[in-house]
Amino acid sequence: MPLPSQVHADVPTTPVITQKIKPVAAVDNHVLPEHRVIGIGSGSTVPYVVERIVQQGAEVNKGRVFIPTGFQSKQLIVDAGLNLGDVDQYPTIDVTLDGADEVDHQLNCVKGGGACHLREKVLAEAARTFVLVADYRKNVQYLGTNFAQGVPIEVVPFAYAKVLQNLHHILGSPKATLRMAIKKAGPVVTDNGNFIIDAPFEREHMIDPYVIMAQIKMLTGVVEVGLFCKMAKAAYFGNQDGSVTIRWKDGKVQEIAAKNTAAV
Template sequence: MNIEKNQAARMAVEKIQNNSVVGLGSGSTAAIFIRLLAEKVKKEHMNIVCVATSIKSGELGSSLGLKVVDIDDVSSIDVTVDGADEVDYDLNGIKGGGAALLFEKIVASKSKYNIWIIDSSKFHKKLGNFKLPVEVIKFGSQRIFDCLQEMGLNPTYRLNDDSTRLLTDSSNYIIDIDIQHVSDLKSLSNALENLTGVVEHGLFINICNELLIGGLKKDIKRSELDDRLVLN
């Protein structure tokens, strides 16, 4: 799958124009993009300012010579390139496999254009193969866990290798839920947002503008989305 991730990242880097503000995604595919972007910026003497979606991506970008600034130091972001854990035929997706969903959603919402880069194994007709991450504050998190259990979503706390609870860049917990049997994603999104203590969830609805799929070498734009384009 690394070859496919590479292909998708290469397709994305070709789309980056000089004098733009670029959002750097998180995860292994985004990391390939960050490396390729740094090479391109050096080679073509480009003027690019970057905003990162995680501490790790920001550190990677800076270490490669990219100019990485705080999100509040830019008025908007021209394009963000990020990975995803699963994407459906309507270009809705699940993100947060790397626990960076909160910053990823904030950066995406400040971006004029969002490009996702994935390998072909992540492109499905319906979301639900991947568990949906829900970021919750520590205080009272068991109450949210119990609510998710009552909703039939089989919650599990995300753990580190030593079985302690994983903490996000904002020191919150992640609870992963099973949405295989959920058909109305918008209602689920609203229900999760209404639970006090939920900081964010990894359902990204109507956010991705363009999907680049390695392997299939597909470039799917939301603006051109129709059944014929996606299903063939």
């Protein structure tokens, strides 16, 4: 069993999406009538993504198939009466929309606060277009600014102690911990039967997170790292006043005023 210093509780994320900051513009701009295979991510914004897709109409949706990143999105797809598929049937996806724990100014992001990042990364890679939707608190210059619990790392269960040791002593994350469940004794177990380690890193590693992402991934026993580097085409942030900030891959930043998102 892990030592007390190696564990922390699985704190559920508080939904912060209000009526005003639904990610409607992201759906309208990127889920186009000609799109047939659509990836649906995980997190607090994703129910609103599905809601908007349903509003596009039964006619367009009957010819589409929707690929989930986990239990939550599978339920959303089924409950909405949309066609369910899987990425092994559809390894090329037209567009995937997903949430994030934090997104930096270069559209690198941390994902896996809900332990879904393995499937999420497969769906992001499979997508011709990958789009992030989040609230304003996740729009940061550098990863680790607000989301301080660390980089989520999915590991095979029997290797967790060795991976922790390597994170502590080799990769420079002395506070890396095994994520513990709340309403279950023991660790969080992912949809894939694995454990999650949360590893905080100093700012110097987050300026260009690709390097540390690759180093973590090289540790034996690591299945996937919750750092998604330069994969997204755009990130949509809902602001408190109802406006939307869009960051594009090329560095462009666009603001949509609240009055223009009011209907959305």
